[in-house]
Amino acid sequence: MTLIGKRLETQLHDKKPLYTDSEAKAEAERCLYCVDAPCIKACPTTIDIPTFIKKIASGNTRGAAKTIFDQNLLGHSCARVCPVEVLCAGDCVYNAWEREPIAIGRLQRFATETSTAPGQKPLYVAKKNASPKKVACVGAGPASLAFAGAMALEGHTAVVLEKRAVAGGLNTTGIAPYKLHAEDALHEVDWVRGFGVEIKTGMEVDADSAKKLLAEFDAVFLGVGLGADTKLGIPGEDGAGVVGATAWIEAMKLDATTPSTKDLRVLVVGGGNTAIDVARECAQLGAADVAMVYRRTEKDMSGYEHEMEGARVEGVRLVSNSIPVSVVRDPNGKVTALRVARGEQGKAVAGSEHDLPCDLIALAIGQSKLHELAKHFPGVELDAKGCIKADPATGQTGNAKVFAGGDAINGGKEVVNAVADGRNAARTLIARFTAKA
Amino acid sequence: MADLSIDFAGIKSPNPFWLASAPPANTGEQVMRAFDAGWGGAVWKTLGDPIVNVSSRFGGVDLGTYKMMGFNNIELITDRSLETNLREIREVKKRYPKHAVIASLMTETKEDWRVLIQKCEDAGVDGLELNFGCPHGMCERGMGSSVGQEPKLLTEITSWTKEFAKTPVLVKLTPNTGDIVEAGQAAVHGGGDGISLINTIKSIIGVDLDRLVPLPRVGNASSNGGYCGPAVKPIALHLLAALARDEVAGRVPISGIGGIGNWKDAAEFIALGSTSVQVCTAVMHYGFRIVEDMIDGLSNYLDSRGMKSVNELRGRAIPGYQEWGDLDLSYKLLAKIDPKKCIGCQLCVTACNDGAHQCIFTGNEEKSRPPHAHTAGKAKPPSPFPIGLHAGNRVPWVDEPECVGCNLCALVCPVEGCITMEETPSGLPKETWNERVAAGRGKIPGGIHD
Numbered sequence: 089m090t091l092i093g094k095r096l097e098t099q100l101h102d103k104k105p106l107y108t109d110s111e112a113k114a115e116a117e118r119c120l121y122c123v124d125a126p127c128i129k130a131c132p133t134t135i136d137i138p139t140f141i142k143k144i145a146s147g148n149t150r151g152a153a154k155t156i157f158d159q160n161l162l163g164h165s166c167a168r169v170c171p172v173e174v175l176c177a178g179d180c181v182y183n184a185w186e187r188e189p190i191a192i193g194r195l196q197r198f199a200t201e202t203s204t205a206p207g208q209k210p211l212y213v214a215k216k217n218a219s220p221k222k223v224a225c226v227g228a229g230p231a232s233l234a235f236a237g238a239m240a241l242e243g244h245t246a247v248v249l250e251k252r253a254v255a256g257g258l259n260t261t262g263i264a265p266y267k268l269h270a271e272d273a274l275h276e277v278d279w280v281r282g283f284g285v286e287i288k289t290g291m292e293v294d295a296d297s298a299k300k301l302l303a304e305f306d307a308v309f310l311g312v313g314l315g316a317d318t319k320l321g322i323p324g325e326d327g328a329g330v331v332g333a334t335a336w337i338e339a340m341k342l343d344a345t346t347p348s349t350k351d352l353r354v355l356v357v358g359g360g361n362t363a364i365d366v367a368r369e370c371a372q373l374g375a376a377d378v379a380m381v382y383r384r385t386e387k388d389m390s391g392y393e394h395e396m397e398g399a400r401v402e403g404v405r406l407v408s409n410s411i412p413v414s415v416v417r418d419p420n421g422k423v424t425a426l427r428v429a430r431g432e433q434g435k436a437v438a439g440s441e442h443d444l445p446c447d448l449i450a451l452a453i454g455q456s457k458l459h460e461l462a463k464h465f466p467g468v469e470l471d472a473k474g475c476i477k478a479d480p481a482t483g484q485t486g487n488a489k490v491f492a493g494g495d496a497i498n499g500g501k502e503v504v505n506a507v508a509d510g511r512n513a514a515r516t517l518i519a520r521f522t523a524k525a
Numbered sequence: 526m527a528d529l530s531i532d533f534a535g536i537k538s539p540n541p542f543w544l545a546s547a548p549p550a551n552t553g554e555q556v557m558r559a560f561d562a563g564w565g566g567a568v569w570k571t572l573g574d575p576i577v578n579v580s581s582r583f584g585g586v587d588l589g590t591y592k593m594m595g596f597n598n599i600e601l602i603t604d605r606s607l608e609t610n611l612r613e614i615r616e617v618k619k620r621y622p623k624h625a626v627i628a629s630l631m632t633e634t635k636e637d638w639r640v641l642i643q644k645c646e647d648a649g650v651d652g653l654e655l656n657f658g659c660p661h662g663m664c665e666r667g668m669g670s671s672v673g674q675e676p677k678l679l680t681e682i683t684s685w686t687k688e689f690a691k692t693p694v695l696v697k698l699t700p701n702t703g704d705i706v707e708a709g710q711a712a713v714h715g716g717g718d719g720i721s722l723i724n725t726i727k728s729i730i731g732v733d734l735d736r737l738v739p740l741p742r743v744g745n746a747s748s749n750g751g752y753c754g755p756a757v758k759p760i761a762l763h764l765l766a767a768l769a770r771d772e773v774a775g776r777v778p779i780s781g782i783g784g785i786g787n788w789k790d791a792a793e794f795i796a797l798g799s800t801s802v803q804v805c806t807a808v809m810h811y812g813f814r815i816v817e818d819m820i821d822g823l824s825n826y827l828d829s830r831g832m833k834s835v836n837e838l839r840g841r842a843i844p845g846y847q848e849w850g851d852l853d854l855s856y857k858l859l860a861k862i863d864p865k866k867c868i869g870c871q872l873c874v875t876a877c878n879d880g881a882h883q884c885i886f887t888g889n890e891e892k893s894r895p896p897h898a899h900t901a902g903k904a905k906p907p908s909p910f911p912i913g914l915h916a917g918n919r920v921p922w923v924d925e926p927e928c929v930g931c932n933l934c935a936l937v938c939p940v941e942g943c944i945t946m947e948e949t950p951s952g953l954p955k956e957t958w959n960e961r962v963a964a965g966r967g968k969i970p971g972g973i974h975d
Contacts, residue, residue, distance in 0.1 A: 113590070117590045120872060120939055121872070122870040122872065123870070123872060123874050123875040124874075126869065145589070181868040181870045181915075184869065184915030185915065
């Protein structure tokens with residue numbers, strides 16, 4: 089699929105643009121090249137960070153990219169979307185020294201982006217496998233792409249089924265544009281497709297097709313992510329002017345007909361990273377006012393501190409200890425306010441209701457789980473939270489042929505966690521296939 | 526403020542900082558600006574029959590983001606007419622009578638030397654420096670380092686110049702020689718009043734890996750050049766000290782050259798026997814203005830040491846420069862890691878393990894020593910186990926019985942003062958190798974014939 093029209097996300101620019109050669113070299117030279125490096129341990133895909141950084145410093149950018157991709161095939165999107173502040177860079181020894189940690193994300197972007205740019209020689213060529221197996225993925229997000237890419241490079245047949253018209257999962261539909269634009273996510277999808285991965289969009293898997301997949305393929309990987317945005321369940325919620333956060337982000341990134349939030353008063357309900365993303369995106373689009381409405385105190389928020397700090401710089405306010413009660417609409421049905429009650433320990437205090445005037449409300453209080461899909465695969469179980477049960481080290485579910493990873497098993501973590509899951513499942517299967525062959 | 530003025534074999538200078546004979550001292554206009562900036566003297570770009578230069582001429586070696594850690598050039602002596610240079614020298618001396626202006630000279634026949642020296646002295650120079658060091662271009666024509674590498678020739682030409690010179694003669698030596706003391710003595714035997722060293726080191730600065738041509742590139746070729754800059758300082762310090770402590774060569778004052786970029790470098794050269802110091806690369810990199818900190822820093826250092834004059838510093842480190850055989854074999858250092866300062870990078874661990882003596886470990890458990898260890902049993906972690914202020918349980922520890930006090934860990938540690946080398950009584954009386962040999966204990970078991 090190609091991206092059409094002047095989509096809203098094109099108004100938002102990279103916060104951390106691609107380094108120039110000399111910027112990358114200068115930053116790479118700062119790296120101490122630690123032994124038993126804490127940054128590697130903090131990376132869910134255990135990229136050998138000091139090694140790739142030294143390669144950038146020596147001018148071996150291609151080698152640096154290979155060091156990254158060998159552990160993480162989606163190293164380019166991870167470079168741009170990883171919360172390095174709480175992962176690799178957060179554990180950089182420079183922090184202890186009260187110095188600026190190495191900009192690992194930006195260096196990784198430099199290596200991966202320059203080495204996979206159009207016109208560059210391929211970094212990988214898929215192996216010829218004497219006894220190729222067939223694997224299918226449900227969902228074309230980071231977990232599936234990491235899985236399918238690794239399988240394809242081993243010479244297996246990898247088919248990815250995506251219900252949307254566009255592949256890439258949240259990388260394409262959900263990442264804040266100032267980190268990653270949809271076209272860059274699709275460029276990465278194309279790069280993985282180049283290994284021989286077949287991606288079929290517009291393919292929703294139901295009970296029948298699940299049965300067929302199990303019959304036709306040697307293994308199936310479920311990288312289905314999460315479902316629709318959760319609703320508050322309060323009066324007035326349904327109708328124009330109240331949007332689900334991930335649905336709105338997807339429209340902002342992909343649908344050129346989405347109206348801008350410029351000059352609007354926006355309330356974002358929630359305290360997680362998706363809530364912060366929406367708030368920042370609205371603020372950057374020129375909203376008149378953006379406030380996050382959260383039921384508890386700031387320190388209870390699951391969103392990252394560094395993201396909230398960034399949001400504040402962009403003018404986002406936080407209205408804490410506030411619990412939505414109803415959406416107030418005028419006689420024409422237009423949203424005029426969100427009625428909230430004061431919260432104490434997350435509980436509404438009776439009689440404390442008041443209105444927060446607004447034009448648009450975005451709900452970022454979580455996403456539903458895709459219970460139904462799992463049921464189509466016999467043996468695959470769900471945990472108490474509705475996530476697919478799978479061993480994160482191997483991706484193995486209750487069905488020997490079925491693997492799973494990403495948000496579908498962890499309830500919603502980072503892209504890098506999804507990539508780790510997909511990679512681990514691929515390594516498990518490759519070892520199994522090799523042993524049998 | 527300490528007195529920085531010097532008297533170099535009769536050449537007076539308000540401070541020991543001179544521009545070396547090189548591009549920064551190419552013209553009168555530059556030299557006068559340098560004097561305005563604070564330089565005490567200048568050795569003029571080498572005079573002789575003008576030459577023709579090539580393009581390009583310079584090459585650099587960067588270390589990380591530090592530019593020009595090393596530098597080389599294939600530029601020759603002055604390409605301007607002698608008359609022009611002399612006119613400018615005359616003007617400089619007229620306007621800056623208290624500053625030292627020394628003419629660097631290079632020519633061939635005795636008659637040429639006579640004429641050149643007379644003309645320079647008529648122009649008012651305070652001294653002469655014989656360029657017997659240039660390792661590129663001119664040496665192919667029988668001049669520069671080709672003289673400095675032949676002690677007899679060096680003595681002979683020096684003695685010619687002394688026949689004609691009324692001002693002091695400094696002999697500039699090349700480091701491209703087997704024995705610098707031989708060259709230094711030859712200069713003194715020829716009557717030289719002083720020695721300058723080092724001239725640049727014969728070098729190829731690098732290779733253009735796209736064109737596969739050495740650097741600096743002149744079309745599709747290059748030539749060996751003269752290496753200088755911060756990288757050559759240790760070589761220069763050694764050659765300086767070797768001369769300064771020599772009975773013959775050490776009789777004359779020495780002008781130290783080689784990688785000097787700040788007052789500390791200068792102080793080290795002076796402590797090893799330099800009377801003046803000459804600077805080129807640092808000026809080519811940062812400009813004449815660097816001398817302000819050189820003067821200020823040296824002066825502050827002398828004040829802090831209670832020295833009233835720079836002359837009190839001169840040569841103070843020479844007695845500490847000994848033969849290896851005279852070092853105390855019983856002296857013992859141990860590495861100490863400060864858990865308060867450690868940031869947990871563990872560079873010391875791998876440096877010691879791969880590059881030294883396998884005696885730095887991590888983790889609070891006993892560690893197996895390598896099979897070649899000198900101490901029996903396992904290495905025991907310190908008790909209580911050090912928990913770092915920043916690095917937590919990543920702070921490494923030293924297996925002291927195995928530590929030879931080599932310094933490597935302290936050298937690789939990025940944190941100032943985190944790893945210190947502490948003196949530890951070895952329990953042995955002071956003994957040098959030479960003493961052992963004299964006492965008949967110079968044979969160590971396990972040799973070639975054992």
